[in-house]
């Protein structure tokens with residue numbers, strides 16, 4: 271996030287675009303400071319701002335904490351209370367990194383798809399949930415639950431996005447074994463037929479989807495899927511690009527009074543506790559998340575492109591953090607040097 | 617299945633091992649014949665035999681059928697009523713096909729892992745389930761539900777398997793967001809500590825698992841996971857090997873009176889309705905499923921190896937069904953020629 275602040279500073283100094291930045295804690299650090307992964311005060315602040323930029327939460331240090339105060343609960347509370355139902359996760363392969371994927375170059379080069387993941391419902395939030403006694407043994411229960419309107423709104427957001435891209439949506443569920451999947455498929459189809467007949471729509475079982483993502487991901491443009499499937503599928507897709515440390519995401523809700531959507535931006539990658547504090551982390555996913563904020567929250571598409579182009583230039587120049595070095599090795603730059611190079615390219 | 621029957625016939629004629637084979641319908645063909653994807657008579661028969669060999673179920677022709685009579689219900693009823701809780705899905709990369717994966721050769725060559733998927737519980741079978749009215753909209757509900765003993769028995773089967781292989785188990789769930797995942801993790805750890813302390817155990821979130829499978833699958837030996845995660849992860853793993861048409865599976869339950877486990881063997885691939893009846897399908901996954909039956913149901917490990925070696929030989933000789941041809945093409949053999957070649961190699 272320190273590198274993002276440099277970029278934000280540059281916009282103030284060089285482009286005359288001032289951002290009013292305020293900082294607060296969420297996740298493990300919030301727990302350490304306040305005994306909760308998200309204070310009510312921070313939650314209230316998040317509701318008021320135009321956009322939240324989030325680092326990442328979680329780590330083995332907090333594994334033994336009670337479920338209700340785990341770092342993840344802070345992030346999930348933000349998503350839920352801000353009602354950020356549409357999570358856009360681009361899986362893009364950067365030219366300079368196409369060799370770096372575990373997939374063959376021809377399979378991933380030029381890949382540019384977006385997974386639209388429903389983010390505020392499903393098994394993440396459904397009730398009943400918990401661990402209960404039944405006879406003399408424990409039972410773990412979670413509930414997958416989707417209402418028609420929850421499915422409809424995320425479907426709309428996928429169709430809108432597709433219209434600005436390749437005009438193709440593939441919806442994924444397990445309608446062959448789950449009734450919630452049947453409803454999902456039906457509602458997506460209905461919204462399509464009534465409101466977006468011009469967009470090409472297909473349906474795929476999520477297991478086949480996982481397969482096809484590994485086999486020939488370029489067949490997709492926009493994928494829309496539920497919270498849990500979206501979690502797995504977007505991580506797999508991100509990894510395919512060989513650019514996990516590079517991938518941003520936007521979580522969007524309904525428009526606020528000022529017309530801007532409720533919004534939170536975060537890298538797809540996690541907190542990488544093994545390298546935290548060592549200056550080795552790749553700041554690009556975080557910086558590109560800020561670019562998404564420029565585009566989706568502040569209607570500054572050109573400025574967003576400017577940031578993205580700066581990142582591309584730095585990569586083309588061969589600047590690499592440690593995660594971007596292949597087995598051949600090379601000399602990695604630190605987090606802050608990567609940030610400085612991007613600044614210079616700007 | 618016709619090709620498997622040739623192999624079974626060969627065992628009778630050349631190895632003096634007679635199998636008493638009886639045939640019946642399940643899935644779409646059973647629905648066509650009887651209006652149900654599995655008759656009670658067929659179900660009863662399946663309970664009595666030493667091993668069930670299953671082809672595959674499902675196809676677009678049946679997409680509009682009511683959920684209760686979809687082809688998949690036939691298969692799910694077999695799994696549930698035979699109580700086949702442990703589904704072994706090897707993901708193996710055949711040397712002759714290492715080039716054929718969408719992954720780089722060095723990532724998959726020599727890959728040999730097994731996913732142990734819980735098969736009789738979780739969101740596939742949990743209640744309540746269905747589509748209900750709530751106010752004036754529909755709600756789709758499914759229930760993820762695991763008891764301690766359900767988790768314990770599949771964990772044991774994974775640890776037992778690991779002891780015969782690389783002695784390493786990785787358990788996957790979403791304990792960071794699902795209570796059923798917390799119970800899963802706790803029970804797997806308890807069974808490990810009490811009964812299998814000699815086996816190396818690790819835990820991974822299922823989204824990270826999907827990622828790691830795509831990045832460096834050789835880090836795994838045995839993966840144990842629930843029904844739904846197992847569905848997605850095993851399909852992704854199968855695809856990675858480049859050998860989807862090649863991968864068998866075994867679904868095992870408790871021992872019967874004769875000491876043999878309840879068992880069903882089926883290819884990991886689906887029914888491939890697009891090529892059904894064209895003579896293009898690859899029979900190898902089906903034939904290797906029979907090899908698994910020899911090993912797990914009939915204690916004929918050497919004979920199983922004989923079949924596996926015959927398949928390897930035929931592949932090394934360059935015999936290929938259409939699915940095994942890369943973009944360079946070549947001349948594919950038909951399903952039955954592939955069967956005959958394997959017979960000849962035997």
Ligand SMILES: CC(C)[C@H](C(=O)O)[C@@H](O)C(=O)O
Pocket residue numbers: 327328342345346501792793823
């Ligand atoms: C950290 C965790 C709660 C989160 C999730 O499961 O949604 C993460 O995996 C993600 O994909 O954003």
Ligand SMILES: CC(C)[C@H](C(=O)O)[C@@H](O)C(=O)O
Pocket residue numbers: 446447477673674688691692847
């Ligand atoms: C056909 C279907 C019911 C089945 C499943 O979802 O379990 C299949 O995808 C599988 O993996 O065996």
